[in-house]
Amino acid sequence: MNITNRTILITGAAQRVGRVIALHLAERGANITFTYLDDSEPWRETLAEIEALGVNALALPMNVLNPERPAEVVAQVIERFGRIDVLVNNASVWLSDPFLDISLERWRAALDVNLTGPFLCSQAVAPHMLAQGEGVIINITDLSAFQTWKNYAHHAASKAGLVALTRVMAAELAPTVRVNAIAPGTVLLPPNAPDSKRQWAEENSLLKRVGSPEDVAKTVAFLIEMDFATGAVYFMDGGRALV
Secondary structure, eight states: OOOTTOEEEESSOSSHHHHHHHHHHHHTTOEEEEEESSTTSOHHHHHHHHHTTTSOEEEEEOOTTSTTHHHHHHHHHHHHHSOOOEEEEOOOOOOOOOGGGOOHHHHHHHHIIIIIHHHHHHHHHHHHHHHHTOEEEEEEOOGGGTSOOTTOHHHHHHHHHHHHHHHHHHHHHTTTEEEEEEEEOSOOOOTTOOHHHHHHHHHTSTTSSOOOHHHHHHHHHHHHHOTTOOSOEEEESTTGGGO
């Protein structure tokens, strides 16, 4: 699938990695709709940056804790653009708690955002993709789905579930809709991350360096264009999964 003039919906893309994905695809000529949680996120700035690239753009609020909102967002995008060619399920929450301290509220929050959100968005988008005869869904998971991370049981469960969801959707929606996942390693440290965190990330990479959000964005573009890829998880981690 060519990227130019396609309509792409990206969840949670007002900032950080999602923003870079949105800008990269806009630079390639795609029309971009992205969702944001609330006005605490710099969505206006991101919207302006996308529009400055000469493509059509739309920003919509979405809290996946409202189970009706994903379908509403999809309907708004279809009304504006007439179709959705690509869905990137990027919105995520990062929670850390010792296993015995995980409350039911925190457990549900991790699964609701990281797994139920992509499920609802994909279920809302897929019928339109099937009707138009093509479509691509890309889920952003991470290495916790494959490695043992202490204090991240709820997060890891949600991301492992997203990997399973990716494979089942790929099987059920083929051959019309392709579904893949990306598992990034350390590509963007928090602004206040200590030097020790960067050093640890570098040491735990076969390439001995930290990646960048652009690495993820380029992988998203690759999976849109690579028409023979479906049901796979692409590691963008500098070899960290092997360490």
